[in-house]
Amino acid sequence: MKNGTIALVGNPNSGKTSFFNALTGSNQHVGNWPGVTVEKKEGKFIYQEKEYDVVDLPGIYSLGAFSEDEVVARDYILTGDPDVIINIIDAGNIERNLYLTTQLLEMKKKLVIALNMVDEAEKRKIKFDLEELSKHLGAPVIPTVAHKGIGVGEIMEAAINAIGDKTSIENPLIYSGVVKHHIEHMEEILKNNNLPYPIEWTAIKIVEGDLNILKKLEEVNVDKKIIKDIKEYYKYHTSDSFELEIVDSRYAFAHKVAEHSVIRPLEEVITLTDKIDRILTNKYLGIPAFAIIMLVVFQLTFAIGEKLLGSFAASSIEGLGRLLEIFLIKIKAPGWLVSFIIDGVINGVGAIIEFVPLITVLYLLLGFLEDSGYMARAAYVWDDLMRRFGLQGKAFISMIIGFGCNVPGIMSTRTMDSKKDRMITMLITPFMSCGAKLPIYSVFIAAFFSKHGGLVLFSLYAFGILVALIMAKLLNKTLFKGDSSYFIMELPPYRIPTATNVIRNMWDNVSGFIKKAGTIIFLVIIIMWMLAVLPASVEPYSQYSILGTIGTFLAPIFRPAGFGTWQESVALFAGIPAKEAVVGTLGMLYAGQYVEEGVILVNAIRQHFTPLTALSYMIMVLLYTPCAATLGIVAKETRSTKWPLVMAIYTFAIGWFVAVIVYQIGSLLGFS
Amino acid sequence: MLKEILKAIDRDRLLSVPMLSKELRVPEALIDEGIFELLRMGYIIKEETGESCSNVCAGCPFAKTCNKEIIKTYRITEKGQGIIRTV
Numbered sequence: 094m095k096n097g098t099i100a101l102v103g104n105p106n107s108g109k110t111s112f113f114n115a116l117t118g119s120n121q122h123v124g125n126w127p128g129v130t131v132e133k134k135e136g137k138f139i140y141q142e143k144e145y146d147v148v149d150l151p152g153i154y155s156l157g158a159f160s161e162d163e164v165v166a167r168d169y170i171l172t173g174d175p176d177v178i179i180n181i182i183d184a185g186n187i188e189r190n191l192y193l194t195t196q197l198l199e200m201k202k203k204l205v206i207a208l209n210m211v212d213e214a215e216k217r218k219i220k221f222d223l224e225e226l227s228k229h230l231g232a233p234v235i236p237t238v239a240h241k242g243i244g245v246g247e248i249m250e251a252a253i254n255a256i257g258d259k260t261s262i263e264n265p266l267i268y269s270g271v272v273k274h275h276i277e278h279m280e281e282i283l284k285n286n287n288l289p290y291p292i293e294w295t296a297i298k299i300v301e302g303d304l305n306i307l308k309k310l311e312e313v314n315v316d317k318k319i320i321k322d323i324k325e326y327y328k329y330h331t332s333d334s335f336e337l338e339i340v341d342s343r344y345a346f347a348h349k350v351a352e353h354s355v356i357r358p359l360e361e362v363i364t365l366t367d368k369i370d371r372i373l374t375n376k377y378l379g380i381p382a383f384a385i386i387m388l389v390v391f392q393l394t395f396a397i398g399e400k401l402l403g404s405f406a407a408s409s410i411e412g413l414g415r416l417l418e419i420f421l422i423k424i425k426a427p428g429w430l431v432s433f434i435i436d437g438v439i440n441g442v443g444a445i446i447e448f449v450p451l452i453t454v455l456y457l458l459l460g461f462l463e464d465s466g467y468m469a470r471a472a473y474v475w476d477d478l479m480r481r482f483g484l485q486g487k488a489f490i491s492m493i494i495g496f497g498c499n500v501p502g503i504m505s506t507r508t509m510d511s512k513k514d515r516m517i518t519m520l521i522t523p524f525m526s527c528g529a530k531l532p533i534y535s536v537f538i539a540a541f542f543s544k545h546g547g548l549v550l551f552s553l554y555a556f557g558i559l560v561a562l563i564m565a566k567l568l569n570k571t572l573f574k575g576d577s578s579y580f581i582m583e584l585p586p587y588r589i590p591t592a593t594n595v596i597r598n599m600w601d602n603v604s605g606f607i608k609k610a611g612t613i614i615f616l617v618i619i620i621m622w623m624l625a626v627l628p629a630s631v632e633p634y635s636q637y638s639i640l641g642t643i644g645t646f647l648a649p650i651f652r653p654a655g656f657g658t659w660q661e662s663v664a665l666f667a668g669i670p671a672k673e674a675v676v677g678t679l680g681m682l683y684a685g686q687y688v689e690e691g692v693i694l695v696n697a698i699r700q701h702f703t704p705l706t707a708l709s710y711m712i713m714v715l716l717y718t719p720c721a722a723t724l725g726i727v728a729k730e731t732r733s734t735k736w737p738l739v740m741a742i743y744t745f746a747i748g749w750f751v752a753v754i755v756y757q758i759g760s761l762l763g764f765s
Numbered sequence: 766m767l768k769e770i771l772k773a774i775d776r777d778r779l780l781s782v783p784m785l786s787k788e789l790r791v792p793e794a795l796i797d798e799g800i801f802e803l804l805r806m807g808y809i810i811k812e813e814t815g816e817s818c819s820n821v822c823a824g825c826p827f828a829k830t831c832n833k834e835i836i837k838t839y840r841i842t843e844k845g846q847g848i849i850r851t852v
């Protein structure tokens with residue numbers, strides 16, 4: 094015979110299934126709820142020789158209609174008519190769990206509260222006043238440790254007692270005057286009808302704006318007039334905030350209960366985060382703090398990635414190249430093949446691979462910053478500055494992303510709803526020095542500025558931001574006018590970065606870098622190599638080759654900026670398909686001539702550049718035309734060919750102009 | 766409480782659970798819950814940055830690196846603006 098049905102209700106992961114298993118042992122079967130694929134678990138529990146049915150409901154946070162699980166749970170609670178509900182609450186997360194409890198109380202169901210995971214809560218020094226809790230909720234509260242079966246017996250006893258209890262249950266929630274009036278009005282409309290759910294609850298849900306209820310009422314064929322009345326009601330009250338107010342009443346109730354019955358230890362960590370945050374998000378200190386942090390990152394990158402590991406990587410690749418060359422000559426490989434492998438693959442692509450250690454270190458450090466939660470602070474302080482340049486802080490998010498790669502940086506502008514912000518941000522993102530330009534700077538820094546590597550690198554990045562800001566201001570004044578929209582940024586709590594996250598981030602970047610070197614860059618280098626050795630009638634790598642002819646034609650453009658050889662000119666253009674190819678092309682064209690000593694490419698660069706021309710070349714690289722992928726995404730995002738073209742030309746012009754100024758002023762001041 | 770949360774994040778243009786918790790004198794867990802509810806009811810929406818990248822250019826060697834969210838941003842919807850105006 095049926096002695097009663099007990100339902101287990103609780104948030105996901107609160108321990109319902111552990112509880113269910115402890116109760117039912119092997120007396121259980123699993124199926125699906127009718128009509129949906131949500132798992133249905135039923136079992137039997139025997140107490141004093143009487144059998145009770147136990148149902149394990151899906152884990153839910155709320156009894157709205159936001160998910161199938163919620164609908165299943167609330168339908169069952171209201172129409173399946175369980176005799177008592179065991180509400181399982183995760184003691185460590187009690188406020189959130191009480192929100193669901195509040196909704197069960199709203200349904201006027203008989204409750205027994207299992208305060209589960211008290212072992213965990215105890216470890217975190219959270220204390221409970223059980224009597225107070227029970228008083229507020231009007232239900233027995235029993236601490237449990239479900240997976241160990243502790244307290245399960247007491248809970249069942251309380252539940253079975255509750256089945257026999259005849260006292261009626263009151264909804265303890267207090268709604269605001271207006272809301273209450275509307276609920277009563279709705280009850281009036283619903284009165285004397287055969288409703289699938291209790292009338293008061295139905296009225297609350299309708300006022301709350303729960304459309305699922307209306308659907309249910311239509312399904313069970315209640316009086317057509319009622320449906321019409323409800324629809325009419327919705328027509329006039331769509332803009333009211335009853336939903337928010339009702340949710341707020343639940344929320345306030347949960348808060349009140351927790352306030353009276355939970356004692357949490359004061360968290361000292363928070364005050365420390367607060368102190369740190371006060372500096373890092375300060376209006377005046379925030380930006381300098383950001384600058385210092387980035388400077389440290391670049392210094393460390395250079396010290397570890399370049400000085401410590403970089404030369405090791407370089408000599409390994411060059412050593413490998415020499416062995417390969419000896420081998421190829423020994424097996425009498427044709428001259429063109431030796432040239433292709435040594436000049437193209439080793440000096441070209443290999444020159445890029447040498448930067449793997451540098452990139453590894455940089456992305457380890459950046460990943461560390463990202464995972465700690467600092468980047469959100471950086472964006473927050475920049476927001477203020479950005480506004481003064483007529484941009485919104487979200488532009489800085491695009492710019493930060495652009496430091497990794499311009500393509501996702503430009504794509505992230507999609508979340509901007511102001512067209513003006515979007516266009517400006519797109520147009521300035523290329524000034525953010527992306528990861529692909531790093532190898533180029535590194536070669537020049539290693540050749541001329543190795544003592545202050547981190548500082549030079551930092552200055553380049555900072556200069557890129559400065560140019561971006563100036564351009565933003567100009568564009569804002571001229572091409573695009575209008576208001577900036579605004580947004581809300583989340584400041585996540587600081588946390589200690591996890592090794593897995595940091596390493597995964599680093600690996601994704603490094604493997605991407607290697608993959609790119611093996612595909613796109615490899616392809617560009619092959620094409621460059623062919624152009625450099627053809628036609629066969631001329632000396633390979635000479636100015637009479639196809640590449641040499643193109644380069645000789647272009648070179649005069651760059652002469653005012655100090656770097657006017659044909660090799661340096663074509664290298665810049667080789668960088669348009671992929672920036673790393675600048676280094677690859679220089680490696681292929683220059684390095685072949687200096688095989689004698691140590692780090693080949695760096696020595697070659699020292700022969701062909703001066704510190705001043707190296708600087709103007711780096712500035713050109715920093716600012717000039719972005720890579721083809723970036724131009725492609727601009728075309729796609731703006732659905733035009735005009736904007737990518739504008740971008741390609743104006744960035745080139747700015748790069749050239751600044752490089753010329755740097756070189757000319759530098760020369761005047763007597764630098765060489 | 767929910768209105769206060771909405772008002773505070775609108776005022777500061779910042780969503781920080783510890784700060785809200787201190788300002789409104791409510792435990793952080795409850796602020797979490799409140800934000801969760803505001804999102805569910807559609808008073809604020811979360812914006813996706815970079816998420817689409819890995820779909821658009823799956824062939825890119827860096828596709829894996831750009832679909833992570835460095836920074837989470839939200840926006841107050843029309844519905845949310847309406848509430849702010851009334852309080």
Ligand SMILES: Nc1nc2c(ncn2[C@@H]2O[C@H](COP(=O)(O)OP(=O)(O)OP(=O)(O)O)[C@@H](O)[C@H]2O)c(=O)[nH]1
Binds near residue numbers: 110210240
């Ligand atoms: N420390 C501790 N862990 C528990 C307790 N009760 C359950 N757990 C553990 O918490 C985890 C989740 O428990 P479940 O019983 O699967 O939770 P659930 O409510 O059924 O979860 P969903 O079905 O996903 O909603 C499991 O690893 C359990 O072993 C408890 O009282 N103390």
Ligand SMILES: [Mg+2]
Binds near residue numbers: 110111
């Ligand atoms: Mg379960």
